[in-house]
Amino acid sequence: xxxxxxxxxxxxxxxxxxxxxxxxxxxxxxxxxxxxxxxxxxxxxxxxxxxxxxxxxxxxxxxxxxxxxxxxxxxxxxxxxxxxxxxxxxxxxxxxxxxxxxxxxxxxxxxxxxxxxxxxxxxxxxxxxxxxxxxxxxxxxxxxxxxxxxxxxxxxxxxxxxxxxxxxxxxxxxxxxxxxxxxxxxxxxxxxxxxxxxxxxxxxxxxxxxxxxxxxxxxxxxxxxxxxxxxxxxxxxxxxxxxxxxxxxxxxxxxxxxxxxxxxxxxxxxxxxxxxxxxxxxxxxxxxxxxxxxxxxxxxxxxxxxxxxxxxxxxxxxxxxxxxxxxxxxxxxxxxxxxxxxxxxxxxxxxxxxxxxxxxxxxxxxxxxxxxxxxxxxxxxxxxxxxxxxxxxxxxxxxxxxxxxxxxxxxxxxxxxxxxxxxx
Numbered sequence: 253x254x255x256x257x258x259x260x261x262x263x264x265x266x267x268x269x270x271x272x273x274x275x276x277x278x279x280x281x282x283x284x285x286x287x288x289x290x291x292x293x294x295x296x297x298x299x300x301x302x303x304x305x306x307x308x309x310x311x312x313x314x315x316x317x318x319x320x321x322x323x324x325x326x327x328x329x330x331x332x333x334x335x336x337x338x339x340x341x342x343x344x345x346x347x348x349x350x351x352x353x354x355x356x357x358x359x360x361x362x363x364x365x366x367x368x369x370x371x372x373x374x375x376x377x378x379x380x381x382x383x384x385x386x387x388x389x390x391x392x393x394x395x396x397x398x399x400x401x402x403x404x405x406x407x408x409x410x411x412x413x414x415x416x417x418x419x420x421x422x423x424x425x426x427x428x429x430x431x432x433x434x435x436x437x438x439x440x441x442x443x444x445x446x447x448x449x450x451x452x453x454x455x456x457x458x459x460x461x462x463x464x465x466x467x468x469x470x471x472x473x474x475x476x477x478x479x480x481x482x483x484x485x486x487x488x489x490x491x492x493x494x495x496x497x498x499x500x501x502x503x504x505x506x507x508x509x510x511x512x513x514x515x516x517x518x519x520x521x522x523x524x525x526x527x528x529x530x531x532x533x534x535x536x537x538x539x540x541x542x543x544x545x546x547x548x549x550x551x552x553x554x555x556x557x558x559x560x561x562x563x564x565x566x567x568x569x570x571x572x573x574x575x576x577x578x579x580x581x582x583x584x585x586x587x588x589x590x591x592x593x594x595x596x597x598x599x600x601x602x603x604x605x606x607x608x609x610x611x612x613x614x615x616x617x618x619x620x621x622x623x624x625x626x627x628x629x630x631x632x633x634x635x636x637x638x639x640x641x642x643x644x645x646x647x648x649x650x651x652x653x654x655x656x657x658x659x660x661x662x663x664x665x666x667x668x669x670x671x672x673x674x675x676x
Contacts, residue, residue: 509658
């Protein structure tokens with residue numbers, strides 16, 4: 253599909269083309285999430301039993317994926333800023349499909365790790381905030397909160413829609429059939445998404461939010477009362493601010509915790525003696541609330557400083573973990589899922605929106621690409637450390653208690669992370 257076809261589509265549809273970008277970004281993130289924590293947690297137990305691998309070995313593959321994604325993020329970020337996301341998403345679709353199919357055939361640890369290195373392209377940097385999030389940020393200013401909220405709803409969506417289906421397939425037909433399903437989804441659903449993506453509204457003769465003039469766009473910035481940076485920070489300029497490095501540190505600490513909970517909660521519930529049905533239900537409830545409540549967070553982020561919202565997220569998720577640590581009944585397990593899902597719903601949208609809000613939309617891909625090699629490894633280290641502690645102690649209590657403390661530290665740190673002042 254050539255650019256002129258997208259241009260004709262943008263002119264003929266009765267709404268702003270940016271919402272097509274949002275829909276495409278949602279679907280891309282949804283499929284990419286199928287190779288990540290929400291659904292990967294379902295494969296942990298059956299793959300461990302069938303192949304004789306420990307959970308530490310299995311989660312180690314996620315570490316390889318994240319390291320690959322982190323190393324590619326700077327390149328992907330610059331590519332999005334200069335050329336747009338279309339080729340990157342197409343590449344992610346092809347590689348993700350092949351990788352999932354190959355995983356269904358693995359028998360050796362080295363095979364699993366090599367394949368998951370390529371998964372970093374499809375489900376990590378290729379479809380994470382550095383590509384889809386940066387692109388959506390360029391299309392919206394005043395409505396950025398709700399646009400990114402809808403986009404990031406796709407993060408937990410696999411836990412809500414794919415997890416129940418995969419649970420049935422994996423525990424009845426075998427884990428290899430589950431990976432084959434993921435391969436089919438990648439090539440049939442994700443590849444068409446690439447053709448609708450456009451770098452920024454100006455490439456189609458449009459303006460952010462669908463406003464009709466630059467004067468109206470300027471007023472959108474002014475009406476946000478300091479919530480949005482008018483100054484287009486370059487990567488080099490942003491690196492000289494205290495705010496960027498505080499954001500990096502906060503996302504490292506919180507990343508150690510959030511990524512670990514998503515990956516291990518299914519096994520946590522199973523280890524308490526509950527059935528796979530209950531475990532899948534808790535996971536789906538967590539995912540459902542994390543997805544359904546996200547638009548509320550998005551609208552709130554259009555009105556309040558993002559650091560206050562992020563603080564509330566970290567405090568709420570810490571409360572959720574305290575409930576989980578004391579859960580002994582199905583009721584308390586689902587209470588955890590509701591509390592944790594409701595609050596963690598604001599995490600992805602706030603962590604994505606804070607970069608364009610603090611540093612402007614012009615170079616957001618490059619800035620996100622720079623930070624991701626620093627922050628993404630936390631998503632690998634956290635689950636791996638939890639697995640090691642589990643293998644040593646035989647339970648999750650100690651590890652999840654540490655995760656709770658990390659979230660409380662993140663809440664305090666984000667409060668002192670104020671927007672940078674533009675250089676004179």
